[in-house]
Structures are given as C-alpha cells and as structure tokens.
Amino acid sequence: MSAEGPAVTGGAVLKRTMTRQRGRLIASSALFCVHQFCEAMVPVAIGVIIGRAVETGDLRAMVISLVALAALFVVLSYAYRFGARIIVVAIQREAHAMRVEVAGRVLHPRGVRTDLVSGELLTVSTSDAEKTSWILDVVARTAAAVTATVVCAVALLVVDIPLGVAVLVATPLIMYLLHRVAPLLTVRATEQQARVAAVSGMATDLVSGVRPLRGIGAEGAASARFAASSRSALDATLAMARANSVYQGVSTTISALLAAGVAGMAGWFALEGRISIGELIAVVGLSQFIIEPLTTMSRLPGIAAVVRGSADRLAMVLGAEHALPDSGSTVPTTTDIAVKGVSYRSLAGMDLSAAPGEVLGIVPLRAQDGEALARILSGQVSVDDYDGIVAVGGIPVRDLDLAGLRRSVLVEPHLTDLFAGSLRSNITARADDGRDLDPYLAASATSDVVALHDDGLEHVITDRGASLSGGQRQRVALARALAAAPPVLVLHDPTTAVDAVTEHSVAAGIRDVRHGGGHPHTTGSNTTGSNTTGSYTTRLNTTILITTSPALLAVTDRVVVVDDGRVVTEGTHRQLADGDRRYAEVVLR
8 A cells, every 4th residue: 555545544454454365254254154054053953853853752853863963063163163263364464464564664765754653653563453454353253143143033033923023123223223332432442542552652762762861860750751641541441441341231231132032932922832842942042042143243343443443543654655755766976975055953054065085073062963964864854854955976865766875875873773683683784795794893892792692693682682781782783884884874972882992992993994094184095995904895985973972083084063053163173172162072071
C-alpha cells in the first residue's frame, strides 16, 4: 500500500488481509462449519437413537446408531483440529507479513511522516499487526456460528415449526441489537489502544534518555508525566473493560434466555403430546448447544471492535506520506559539503562549507544548533521543511539520488543505538565485506572493549547495547561509523562518555584512519586522492566533527563556531582558543 495512492483505511487493511489469506480462510471456515454442523447434529442423533433404538429395544438399530454417532464425533474432532491448525497458520503468516510491511514502511529510505514516536510505532508493528490478523479468526468463527444456528433452527423446524421459527426470528433480532452497540466498542477500543501505545512510546523514550534526565535533574518531572499518561491509559482500559463486560454479560443473558425459552416450549409440547420423548431430548440438547454459537456471535463484535481499532492504527502508518520527496538521479562525485542560507529549527540562515579532504570542526555554543545541523546533514529532513540549500559535491540534495547520497554521507548521531548480536555484526552493519577491522577498532579504542571478552568480536551484546557501559557503546558505534568508510562522515559528540586519555587516542585515531595521519591545519594534505597507511587505504575523505571536545577539535584543519543558528567565527583550534574568550570558555573546560 502506498501513501501516494488512494487513502489507506482500516477497512482496506482488513479486506486485503482476508484476500491475501483467502485460500486458508476458506479452508478453515469450511472445516469449522463442518465441525459446528456435526456438533449440532449430536443432540439430534441422540434423540433419534432414543426414539428408534432405546424405545423400541432394537439391538441392530442401537449398534448402527452408536457407530454412526462415533463416526460423527470423529468427523467433528478432525474438522476442528485441521480447521484450527489452518487458521492459526493464516493468522501467524498474516501478522508476520504486516509486521514486515510496517517495518519496511518505517525503515524506507524516504522515511514516513507520522506523529507516532518510536515506541508507538513498535506497538503498531507488533501488537496491532497481530490483532488485525484476528479478523481471519473472526470471519471463520462467524461462519461456523451462523452454520450452527441455521442447522439448529432447521432441526427445530423439522421437530416443530414454532420452535424453529422462534430461533429464526430471535437470532437476527439479537444480532441486530448487538451490531448497533459494536461501533461504541470500536471507538473505546481505538482510544484505549492509542493511549497504551502512547505510554509505551513514552516509556521507550524515558528509558533511552534516563542518563540525560539524571544529568539535568528532570527525573521527577519525567516520572510525573509518565504517571499521568499511564493513568490515562489505565482509565481508557478500564472503560473499555467495563463496556465489554456489560456487553458480554447482556449478550450471554439474552442467548441463555432464548435457549431456556426454546427448551420450555419443547417441554410444554411434550406434555401435550405434540412431540415424542426422543424429539424432546433432541430439542433440549439443541437448546443447550445453541448457547455456544449465539455466545460466539455475541462476543465477536467486541473482538471485531479491537480488530478494527488496530487496523485503523496500521492504516495510519501504511497510509502515511513519505517524509522525504522523490529523489533525483545524480550521484555526488566529490566530497565537499555546502550549507547555504539554511533555516531549520534553531538554525537561522546558516552558511558553512567543508572542502574535500578537510577535517572540519563545528562548535555549537547552543546544543540545539548542533542537533539541528546534524539532522540537516543527515538527509533525513525533507527539503520542504527547511529554507536554503544543502549541497554535496556541488549538487543540491534535492537533485541527488537518495541511495547514492546515503552511501556518500554518513551522519553518526550523538544518541545512537546498537543491536542485539555480536560486536562484529554491529561494527560491520554497513561494511560486512570481510575487510580487516583492526584499524577501525584501534582508531575508536574499541579494541579495548573487544579484549575484555574471551570470545572477542563474537561476544554477544543485548538490545541497544544495554550490556555495555555508555563509553563502550560510544566506541562500538564509532567503530561502526569508521568501518563504513563513507566519503563524508559527520560525527556528533562521539566521545562524551569516554575518559580524557581515551578521547585523545580516539581523536588521533579518527584523523589517522580517515585521512592517513598528517598534521592538522594543513588543508589539502590528502589532495593526491589516496594515502596508504598500514593495511588500509584512505581516500579523499571529508570529516565533520560537531563537538566541543578540545581533543577532537585539536585534530581538525578548521573550526567554525555556531551561535544563534549561524556561523559567528572560524579559525584553527589554537587560534580560537587563544583569541576567542567565549570559545575558550566552552571548549577549554
């Protein structure tokens, strides 16, 4: 489903789900219908046995009847077994397909424009995808319940017409009343799922940002905000539970009253001699059995409400527009970066450039300027969302091929994530080509992390790198960025969690692995295009360091200082440290 096509709705998602699993849905529905048909015929068979074998004392009829009854149980057992197996396979396959589809939409190179935070997107791709697939079970069980009700009504008509008419008239009336209530449940279910997803998203953000929160002493405010959101989700959940409980209680009571009424009528008819003892037993059995399909049909609208709510949330993501417009077809051939008159968030007419082979330091005196600049350089911001021009290789990004741009420019954000898996799989996420990783491990000081474990690079870490310290996570993320070896690499505060000694080592390592060593402040020392250092080759790379770290700034060729969203001064690190008081206050801390 594409956002550029017709609007995606929850109904369209459900229709596609049933179409995509059409074969399994038909097969399972047919088997469930056979099961319910056989279930309904059990009391009928018992009534026949009593009337034609027990009352008459016919042994031959008794044996034949018991064999037929056993065969009936065999058929209904296997029909349910294979029907359930098929529908479970269909549900799991469809849920998986929708999870993959949502993930593909969210991870699309052009991104997705949505107000949902990462935690909410996770809920949509897991819980909502699974609940949406329940529509298959709803359809199959509805078909089975309708089959059972019709069979019961026909059997009762055969016994006595008023009994059958009572079921045929009462059942549609009950379903109509329940159908009128179902939209109210859908509204409450949608609201409840949205609030729970919002709480999940907030919890994800709080857990990932617990260290910054502690740093600014905002734990109390964050905790209070989460508690309020959690309480709101609880209120919505309780409201949904109360409504659903009342709905199920009323529907079950109505179903039981109908069954009791049918049984009472049959008893009265038996006393009057209108029906036989065998027919009475069959009617009583049918009146007890019919409670099951009626209860199923009464509860399905509540489940369908949850399904529709989840489908609507899936449609929000699948139908969302891409965050980035269609890309051009040009691929950058040089590694210079230019930002011209860019206004975005806190940036106000920003102008700066980085030449091929240059190590450029950017010192944001306000943290928000650094964040905004990193976002702009990452190519994750639509050109419609900012003013000005960002160019790579002299070509505006709007005219560049998106895949080519991503290969050419890599922005490693300050808050980065690691994935569950080995250290090697994390480091080679973008460069799994069998290259020697030692230079990148040494440059990022990740070799120390690897040496701590007997299994080295094969050491398995947990999701988000939670089994590592903050400094270790930063070093592994830096090694991953360096190993990707992009022509243009932007690093945003890559060493804030490492000690001073390690930071100096990392600074020298970045310069060495990206530019083949050389003395800083000699712009163009790499102008030959490539230098060989040890066992690896450097190219005419451009490296941008957004940082206030003196160790990192000391290895740059040039430093620009950004304040109030624009460049206010530039020079070498030494020149600025000696001649700019504010720069010295921020950097030489």
